[in-house]
Amino acid sequence: MIELSKAEFEVLDALWINYPATASQIIERLSDDKQWHEKTIKTLLGRLVKKGALSFEKDGRQYIYTPFIARADYTLKESKNFIERFFSGRIAPLVSGFAKSEQLSQQDINELKKVIDDWEKNQK
Amino acid sequence: MIELSKAEFEVLDALWINYPATASQIIERLSDDKQWHEKTIKTLLGRLVKKGALSFEKDGRQYIYTPFIARADYTLKESKNFIERFFSGRIAPLVSGFAKSEQLSQQDINELKKVIDDWEKNQK
DNA sequence: TATTTAAGACTACACCTGTAATCTATTTTT
DNA sequence: AAAAATAGATTACAGGTGTAGTCTTAAATA
The missing domain is CATH 1.10.10.10 (Winged helix-like DNA-binding domain superfamily/Winged helix DNA-binding domain)
Structure with a gap:
């Protein structure tokens, strides 16, 4: 891309x-x-x-x-790339790094829970 | 930095x-x-x-x-920068983008849950 | 000992990037 | 109609980046 x-x-x-x-x-x-x-x-x-x-x-x-390209497509590609380069393709270590250095707010946590929730509903 | x-x-x-x-x-x-x-x-x-x-x-x-610098420090700084530029500083939209495009495995979800769990324990 | 090898220092060079300035042609404005 | 403003095209230019090659010197080897 x-x-x-x-x-x-x-x-x-x-x-x-x-x-x-x-x-x-x-x-x-x-x-x-x-x-x-x-x-x-x-x-x-x-x-x-x-x-x-x-x-x-x-x-x-x-x-x-x-x-000519969609924002979501571009950011997804960049995100994958980023996470690959810095965290061997795993997303949790990134979030964990944020958590450890107090970068996460309660709102972030709520939003993340919702993402997880939606993902799980989608698996059924 | x-x-x-x-x-x-x-x-x-x-x-x-x-x-x-x-x-x-x-x-x-x-x-x-x-x-x-x-x-x-x-x-x-x-x-x-x-x-x-x-x-x-x-x-x-x-x-x-x-x-001369620690990996965790460097990646945290880069992560903040990245999330700021592409997602206005919020982490959930990144994770959500991954979820929507089937980039998340059950293992990722489990790891994310653990991060959230640890964060919440730490709040008390 | 003469020669080859290998360590780091210095040099190279095209392409990308940030940040415009100048050129050319067309509209606006006076 | 003449002058000024404005649109895009072209040019500029220093610093970063990927990707080495050459130079110098010392160590290893024949």
Whole structure:
């Protein structure tokens, strides 16, 4: 699958919020969090197109971008990759590391329980 | 904290297996999985030293390397970073993504339950 | 002792990344 | 209509990364 850099991912993430969208809309969305120059974001959009992560249609002089990949697919692939590299493919050690260093809130625990619950229901 | 590239991490990981160790021991350990040239690994060792991830002592003409950072610390930091970037800092959506795409085994579930259990005991 | 080997230091080099600036053509605005 | 703003295309450029090759020196071997 496609490999994205951090900055590229953040631009794509701004598009995933709501699409299709023009470059200026994406720039607008990113302006809250990032101090990126407009030119920087356009460069990143170009690279995303080149990598096949986005497609676009022309609307006069402007391009209207649409993601070519789904966020869930991309994050799942990255998660698998991450867990493979750092935890030999097992997910519990990651969660356990969080638990040991007090990174887990009661809410996290509740959410995790629900995930487990749903998984078990699904097994039947 | 220190930023390591993928290749650098793999070299450090080979040292974490057992240390202190010489370059040739590390090269030996990596030879099973990777097709890296000896020179490549030495370059990476040098970069790891430069980044402060390793220290070494001289033993005659050889260096004896020791990790300067703990694996658990490094992976925890990377995990936090990862979960922040992809899941706004929440861990459950990652696990949930795995569940939805059938990436979880019964063993994973059992391990997760244990982590939760331990966490809850620890809260009292 | 002359030669080969092996350790680390230094150099190389293309591609990726972050971060724009400049160029060109078209709209807007005055 | 002339000038200014704006869209995307092209160019830039330093630092990181993967992947070694060469240089220097000392140790091992013939």
